[in-house]
Amino acid sequence: MNFIKNNLTIYALAALCLSPFSSFAQKPSDTFPKEISLVVKEKISSQLPWSQRMLLSEMKRFPEAWMLDYNKNPKWSYPTAIVLEGAERIYEKTGDKKYYNYITKFGDTMVKEDGSIVSYDLSKYNLDMLNCGNVLLYLYQKEKKEKYLKALQTLRSQIDGQPRTSEGGFWHKKIYPHQMWLDGLYMGEPFYAHYTQYFSKGTDTEKAYNDIINQFDVIQKHLIDKKTGLLYHAWDESREQAWANKETGLSPNFWSRAMGWYGMAIVDVLDYLPQNHPGRIKLLSYLxxxxxxIIKVQDKETGLWYQVLDKGGEKENYLEATGSSMFVYTMIKSVNKGYLSKSYKSYAKKGYKGILKNLITVDKNGIVNLNKCCAVAGLGGNPYRSGSYEYYVNEEIRSNDPKGTGPFILACLEFEK
Structure with missing residues (x-):
C-alpha cells in the first residue's frame, strides 16, 4: 500500500477509474490493472442517493481534491470548487466526516501557513481563480485559521484591481483585454457576494453589492440575443478580436456551458444578496x-441540451453533459427557492431524467460516470480559438469532468430535498 503515498501514482490510478463499460470514455479499457482494486475496494452502494454516489465516485477517482479536473500536480483550479460545494452540502446533511476531510485536506494542501496559495498569481487578474475562494470561505467559517483569512484577503484584493470595461464590467483575464465572458460571472460574482455578506460592513457592503449587480447588467445589455433570449459566449468591447463581430463585438455562437455558468451565477449570487436590495428584482427578471x-432549445426527446444550443440538428453537434447539468441545477434550485413558478420543475425534471438515462453509466464497483462532457472551450489564445460552430463541436469530449459532475451533484441535492 506504500504506493498510495505517492501523489503521482494516485493520480495515475484515479485517471484509470473511468467506467470500462462507458461507450463515451475517452480511452476505454477492457480490464482494470490489478492495483486498481486497492483504490475502488469498497463498492459504492446503489441505495445511496445519486448526490452521494457521484461524490464518492469522484473521491475514488481523485483521492485528493486538487486532482479533480485531472490535474497532475496541486493546482488552484476553479472546477474543484464546484465538486467541493457539493461535498460541503452533503457533509452538512449527513455529518459524515469523510466528506469534510476531503474538503479540509484541499485547503491545507493549497494554502500555505503564510496565506499564499499554491499556483495562484494575482498579477494575472484571472477571474477563474476566484471560484475556489468559496471553499476557503467555508473552511474559514468552520476553522478560523489565519492562513485562510490571509488567502481570502488576497483573492478579494484581486477584485479591486481587476481590469474593467468602460461600464465597469470585469475583463475575464488580463490577457483578454476588453472582454467579458459568461464564464466570468460564475467565477467571480458568487465569491464576491459571499465574501461581501460575511466580511463587509457599512457603505462598502452597498458599494460591493451594486458592483455585483452591474456585472449582470452589462452582460444583459451586450450579450443577449433579442430574438431567442439566449446569450452569446463573450463580448469584446474593443471589437479587436478575430472572433468578435465588428459591429456588436459578440462571439458567433451560443455555447451550452457558457450559458450554464451564467445561470448558476444568478441563482448562487441570490443566496448572498440581501432581500431588500433592489438588484434582486433585476436578477430575478434576468433569471x-x-x-x-433555454427551455425553447431543450431537446424534446431526451430533455438534454446540445453543445451549441440552437443548432441541435446540425452535423457533429451532440447532447452535452456539463451544460445540461448546469441548466437542471439552475432551474430546480430556482423552483425550490421560489424564484420561478412550480411549472418550471417539469422541465428541470425532464432534464434530470435525461441525464440519468443517457449520460450516466455505473460500473461493477458502483463507480458512477458522467459521460459526454466537453473538456474545455474558450476564445482567442494560442492556438487561436475562433468560436465557430466547428470549433465548439470538435473540442475534446471526456467523461467525469468536474465541470459536469459538480453541477450534477448540486442538481441531485436539490431534487433530494
Whole structure:
C-alpha cells in the first residue's frame, strides 16, 4: 500500500477509474490493472442517493481534491470548487466526516501557513481563480485559521484591481483585454457576494453589492440575443478580436456551458444578496428570461441540451453533459427557492431524467460516470480559438469532468430535498 503515498501514482490510478463499460470514455479499457482494486475496494452502494454516489465516485477517482479536473500536480483550479460545494452540502446533511476531510485536506494542501496559495498569481487578474475562494470561505467559517483569512484577503484584493470595461464590467483575464465572458460571472460574482455578506460592513457592503449587480447588467445589455433570449459566449468591447463581430463585438455562437455558468451565477449570487436590495428584482427578471430561453432549445426527446444550443440538428453537434447539468441545477434550485413558478420543475425534471438515462453509466464497483462532457472551450489564445460552430463541436469530449459532475451533484441535492 506504500504506493498510495505517492501523489503521482494516485493520480495515475484515479485517471484509470473511468467506467470500462462507458461507450463515451475517452480511452476505454477492457480490464482494470490489478492495483486498481486497492483504490475502488469498497463498492459504492446503489441505495445511496445519486448526490452521494457521484461524490464518492469522484473521491475514488481523485483521492485528493486538487486532482479533480485531472490535474497532475496541486493546482488552484476553479472546477474543484464546484465538486467541493457539493461535498460541503452533503457533509452538512449527513455529518459524515469523510466528506469534510476531503474538503479540509484541499485547503491545507493549497494554502500555505503564510496565506499564499499554491499556483495562484494575482498579477494575472484571472477571474477563474476566484471560484475556489468559496471553499476557503467555508473552511474559514468552520476553522478560523489565519492562513485562510490571509488567502481570502488576497483573492478579494484581486477584485479591486481587476481590469474593467468602460461600464465597469470585469475583463475575464488580463490577457483578454476588453472582454467579458459568461464564464466570468460564475467565477467571480458568487465569491464576491459571499465574501461581501460575511466580511463587509457599512457603505462598502452597498458599494460591493451594486458592483455585483452591474456585472449582470452589462452582460444583459451586450450579450443577449433579442430574438431567442439566449446569450452569446463573450463580448469584446474593443471589437479587436478575430472572433468578435465588428459591429456588436459578440462571439458567433451560443455555447451550452457558457450559458450554464451564467445561470448558476444568478441563482448562487441570490443566496448572498440581501432581500431588500433592489438588484434582486433585476436578477430575478434576468433569471426568468434565461430559463424561458433555454427551455425553447431543450431537446424534446431526451430533455438534454446540445453543445451549441440552437443548432441541435446540425452535423457533429451532440447532447452535452456539463451544460445540461448546469441548466437542471439552475432551474430546480430556482423552483425550490421560489424564484420561478412550480411549472418550471417539469422541465428541470425532464432534464434530470435525461441525464440519468443517457449520460450516466455505473460500473461493477458502483463507480458512477458522467459521460459526454466537453473538456474545455474558450476564445482567442494560442492556438487561436475562433468560436465557430466547428470549433465548439470538435473540442475534446471526456467523461467525469468536474465541470459536469459538480453541477450534477448540486442538481441531485436539490431534487433530494
Amino acid at each position: 426568468q428570461s434565461y430559463c424561458d430561453a
